[in-house]
């Protein structure tokens with residue numbers, strides 16, 4: 001219990017935690033809901049189904065509310081499809097998904113993580129991502145559908161090194 005959060009261990013906090021979405025790896029049967037979350041967030045779905053084994057999903061009872069996908073390319077990974085349903089935003093879920101995906105990249109032996117974003121660059125700097133010139137992106141990542149035209153040419157490339 002703290003002065004700032006007097007209910008941190010009280011019954012309301014316990015209930016809030018019980019209602020909080022939990023993260024788990026995606027399974028093939030999640031695809032329709034993953035696709036729905038991406039569409040609701042205005043993100044491309046191309047190539048996502050093929051990489052579903054690298055996705056984390058955030059689940060509330062009976063409903064997926066968030067996604068984050070990793071495409072692995074040797075020692076590098078592409079972070080894509082970071083999305084939270086509009087009604088579930090602003091509650092730290094996006095951060096949990098990004099941090100979960102970065103932890104997954106570490107355990108899968110991919111210490112360099114790259115992403116492309118149109119308008120969320122400021123969001124990803126919170127996690128340590130920095131802008132990178134496309135010619136500095138590993139060739140294997142540049143071969144991904146995201147780099148091969150799915151994301152507009154105006155998208156910003158960012159990377160992080162997980163040392």
Ligand SMILES: CC(C)(COP(=O)(O)OP(=O)(O)OC[C@H]1O[C@@H](n2cnc3c(N)ncnc32)[C@H](O)[C@@H]1OP(=O)(O)O)[C@@H](O)C(=O)NCCC(=O)NCCS
Nearest residue numbers: 041081082083084089090091092093094095119120122123
């Ligand atoms: C980006 C996104 C995943 C964040 O999800 P979330 O659960 O709301 O994120 P969090 O709760 O962890 O963080 C909320 C904070 O991020 C900020 N934020 C959200 N989207 C942002 C963006 N595009 N750029 C900069 N900051 C952003 C919010 O203003 C909020 O700021 P605060 O902490 O100062 O109040 C969600 O807004 C989303 O799905 N957006 C559409 C898809 C998208 O652009 N994905 C990223 C590219 S792959």
